Amino acid sequence: QVQVVQSGAEVKQPGASVKVSCKTSGYSFTNYGISWVRQAPGQGLEWMGWISAYSGTTSYPQKLRDRVTMTTATSTTTASMELESLTSDDTAIYYCARSNAYGPYYFDYWGQGTLVTVSS
Amino acid sequence: QSALTQPPSASGSPGQSVTISCTGASSDVGGYNYVSWYQQHPGKAPKLIIYEVSKRPSGVPDRFSGSKSGNTASLTVSGLQAEDEADYYCSSYAGNNNYVFGTGTKVTVL
Secondary structure, three states: EEEEEOOOOOEEOOOOOOOEEEEEEOOOOHHEEEEEEOOOOOOOOOEEEEEOOOOOOOOOOOOOOOOOOEEEEHHOEEEEEEEOOOOOHHHHEEEEEHHHHHOOOOOOOOOEEEEEOOOO | OOOOEEEOOOEEOOOOOOOEEEEEOOOOOOOOEEEEEEEEEEOOOOOEEEOOOOOOOOOOOOEEEEEOOOOEEEEEEEOOOOHEEEEEEEEEEEOOOEEEOOOEEEEEOO
16 A cells, blocks of 8 residues: 655754655655645645656745755655755645656645744 | 635535635636645645546545536535534646645534
């Protein structure tokens, strides 16, 4: 069965970077992509970007383009998301989710979420 | 890319139906048949309940149905049950490998 398991909670200082990982299993990793979504406390869902595990193509929204980097490691069927120059506005639960290999069309399997707290 | 517009709340009694609207633009909802809906219970990860406008993933009850007309998509939950009380988010592919979520709707079962 498909499983998506994320790394644990993080506490970071303003200005630092955070890297969240997403270990997948139960499907052919390179036949799909991974999207990242975050949810600030009490707020809605925000799409952070997508990476194709098939081609390595990435897409990020304008708002985050300068600060976010998404990667995949085929050998370990793991995806990662790094966010730089953190501020308190980045405090949120970060989710990874399986997507289509050719575009972020919909997300069918989600990780459990990783809480990132940015605080001095 | 602006968030898709959903009503903040909706409610219904058990057994009734509730419909949630999701309004976008011709560059997202109206331009592609890649509208999805997600259900999120408190403290849980979102769950895909509708994809490609009206398709249901395996295991999702047929009480959930989706449709689209122009730039507005809709989710209907028929035969409301207590476990349907949750937040619901629409979303859409927006071209050039971009994606957008809706503002979210809290559904209350009275």
